[in-house]
Amino acid sequence: MRGRRAVASPELCWANKRHSRTGHLLAGRYKASLIKDDSYLLTASAYVHLNPVRLKEWRQRPLDEKRKRLLEYRWSSFPAYVGSPKYYGRPCVARRPVWDLIGTGTEPEAKECYLDLVVSWLVKDTGDDSVDETVPWKCPDEGS
Numbered sequence: 001m002r003g004r005r006a007v008a009s010p011e012l013c014w015a016n017k018r019h020s021r022t023g024h025l026l027a028g029r030y031k032a033s034l035i036k037d038d039s040y041l042l043t044a045s046a047y048v049h050l051n052p053v054r055l056k057e058w059r060q061r062p063l064d065e066k067r068k069r070l071l072e073y074r075w076s077s078f079p080a081y082v083g084s085p086k087y088y089g090r091p092c093v094a095r096r097p098v099w100d101l102i103g104t105g106t107e108p109e110a111k112e113c114y115l116d117l118v119v120s121w122l123v124k125d126t127g128d129d130s131v132d133e134t135v136p137w138k139c140p141d142e143g144s
Contacts, residue, residue: 038101039101041097041098041101042098042101042102042117045081045098046114046117046118046121047121049070049076049077049078049081049118050070050118050121050122050125051076052069052070052073052075052076053066053069053070053122053125054125063122063123066122067119067122070118070122071084077093077095078118080093080095081093081095081098081099081111081114081115082111082112082114082115082118083108083111098114099111099114102114102117
């Protein structure tokens, strides 16, 4: 342990001095924002679900590739929100609060409206006016 501490300490001291920090490298609280109203909850949910395709290496990829990534990204709850059969049964995902904000009444309509909301943000992110956002996105069946 001493050897490791001796190697890490000078680097850590240098990094702390450079960035005006103290403590260990991962010290401090993560950023958290209080969600004060319904519209912000809907916005935050869509924002988080789009993170897998907002990475630098995904920015220039075609819309269909981004769509596929959103529906198949392992660490996202997005497939459960839009009714992908593969992920739908996850009990740890509380979809109802977000679906209720959409106000469509039925669960299938809420899934479709949430999908439309996220897709519209994705299309805006691409900045491509030629993209037809009226083309419906469907979740793949379990077998495909």
